[in-house]
Amino acid sequence: MTLLGQTIAMIIFVWFCMKFIWPPIMVAIEERQKEIADGLAAAERGQQSLDKAQAEASDLVGDARKQATSILDQAQARANEIIADGKAEGVKERERQLAAATAEVEQETNRAREELRGQVSAIAVASAEKILEREIDAKAHDDILSKLAAEL
Amino acid sequence: MAGESGHGPQTSGEYIAHHLQNLQVCNVDGQWVWNQCAGNPMALNVDSMFFSVVLGLIFAWVFGRAAKKASKGKPGKMQAFVEIVVDFIDSSVKDTFHGKSDLIAPLALTIFVWVFFMNLMDLIPVDWLPEAGLLLGIPYLKVVPTTDVNITFGMSIAVFFLIIFYTVKNKGIGGFIAELTLHPIAPPLRGPGIAAAPFIIAFNFILESVALLAKPLSLSLRLFGNMFAGELIFILIALLGLWQLPLHFAWAVFHILIVTLQAFIFMMLTVVYLSLASEKH
Numbered sequence: 001m002t003l004l005g006q007t008i009a010m011i012i013f014v015w016f017c018m019k020f021i022w023p024p025i026m027v028a029i030e031e032r033q034k035e036i037a038d039g040l041a042a043a044e045r046g047q048q049s050l051d052k053a054q055a056e057a058s059d060l061v062g063d064a065r066k067q068a069t070s071i072l073d074q075a076q077a078r079a080n081e082i083i084a085d086g087k088a089e090g091v092k093e094r095e096r097q098l099a100a101a102t103a104e105v106e107q108e109t110n111r112a113r114e115e116l117r118g119q120v121s122a123i124a125v126a127s128a129e130k131i132l133e134r135e136i137d138a139k140a141h142d143d144i145l146s147k148l149a150a151e152l
Numbered sequence: 153m154a155g156e157s158g159h160g161p162q163t164s165g166e167y168i169a170h171h172l173q174n175l176q177v178c179n180v181d182g183q184w185v186w187n188q189c190a191g192n193p194m195a196l197n198v199d200s201m202f203f204s205v206v207l208g209l210i211f212a213w214v215f216g217r218a219a220k221k222a223s224k225g226k227p228g229k230m231q232a233f234v235e236i237v238v239d240f241i242d243s244s245v246k247d248t249f250h251g252k253s254d255l256i257a258p259l260a261l262t263i264f265v266w267v268f269f270m271n272l273m274d275l276i277p278v279d280w281l282p283e284a285g286l287l288l289g290i291p292y293l294k295v296v297p298t299t300d301v302n303i304t305f306g307m308s309i310a311v312f313f314l315i316i317f318y319t320v321k322n323k324g325i326g327g328f329i330a331e332l333t334l335h336p337i338a339p340p341l342r343g344p345g346i347a348a349a350p351f352i353i354a355f356n357f358i359l360e361s362v363a364l365l366a367k368p369l370s371l372s373l374r375l376f377g378n379m380f381a382g383e384l385i386f387i388l389i390a391l392l393g394l395w396q397l398p399l400h401f402a403w404a405v406f407h408i409l410i411v412t413l414q415a416f417i418f419m420m421l422t423v424v425y426l427s428l429a430s431e432k433h
Binding site for chain 2 (some may be wrong): 035
């Protein structure tokens with residue numbers, strides 16, 4: 001009796017399990033497995049596109065950096081050029097100024113020399129006059145004096 | 153423990169015998185009598201039946217509730233637990249049984265969890281439920297259903313019929329008979345040796361019948377033997393007085409392994425037998 005009862009009980013429980021326990025749980029597990037698999041695949045795809053975007057971005061950054069470097073180089077070169085130009089111009093200007101100044105100084109010097117020469121001769125004449133006034137008769141030596149004055 | 157049962161002094165032998173006695177009911181001459189059924193094949197072991205059915209209902213309730221609420225979203229803890237068990241059974245079955253069957257996996261799950269629950273009753277201290285039963289006026293109470301050979305044999309008989317059913321279903325009645333008679337020695341079907349064929353067939357039949365019948369027998373006796381021995385050791389430990397505490401603990405820890413292992417073996421062998429039955433040669 002116990003044996004039979006246990007067999008019957010077992011059949012009932014197995015039937016119950018087969019009907020009401022196993023299928024819903026398996027369905028839930030399989031659906032979740034599918035969902036997880038999908039999620040993982042999506043994550044994989046996301047990772048791939050992220051990698052791609054990162055590669056693209058680093059390419060872009062590299063290009064930009066290269067461009068910036070070349071621009072910088074150009075600017076540097078241009079600046080150097082400008083400086084060199086400026087320097088050359090400055091030198092030229094200085095020389096020009098220097099030449100002008102030198103010429104002016106020379107001119108001034110000549111002029112001063114002329115003036116000085118006139119003054120010296122005047123002083124010489126004046127001092128000679130004073131000397132002659134005392135010692136020489138102006139009338140007697142007038143011809144010499146006038147000759148001297150003419151020579152001066 | 154001994155002597156505390158309220159029935160006067162009790163020897164160890166009486167104590168053990170009391171613990172191993174089922175609560176039986178049987179019909180003698182049109183009268184339902186309790187506990188006078190020794191040798192009566194129609195006796196019903198009420199305690200074993202009761203506990204096994206209750207544990208089966210617990211299984212059905214717990215797993216049924218989880219199944220009802222099962223959703224593909226984030227699982228609750230109960231659902232996660234149930235799914236772990238289900239997945240474990242599912243992978244074990246898939247490893248062994250290669251055919252397609254809607255029955256095998258739920259069968260394996262039921263067997264595993266149910267037998268596990270029944271074995272687990274072994275871990276309840278041996279006196280608790282029988283003493284409580286005595287207070288309620290129940291003279292005998294054997295708590296662990298799997299220590300009752302009727303219970304294990306009842307389950308293995310169901311498996312036995314399933315083996316036959318699957319053999320017939322997958323190989324036909326002819327295939328079933330052929331399997332019983334034409335192995336392991338193939339009888340000569342023509343030539344001078346044909347006279348020996350009936351003897352060989354008879355020999356094969358005896359051999360294969362024994363092999364077939366040994367399957368449910370070994371299945372049930374293995375579980376019964378293990379659990380009975382374990383229970384008996386628990387009872388013996390309970391006789392030791394104060395020393396039973398550490399020993400009981402140690403044996404209980406070890407027994408957790410046996411409980412699980414035996415449930416698993418019962419399930420696994422069932423699946424193996426059924427997969428053999430449905431395999432084509």
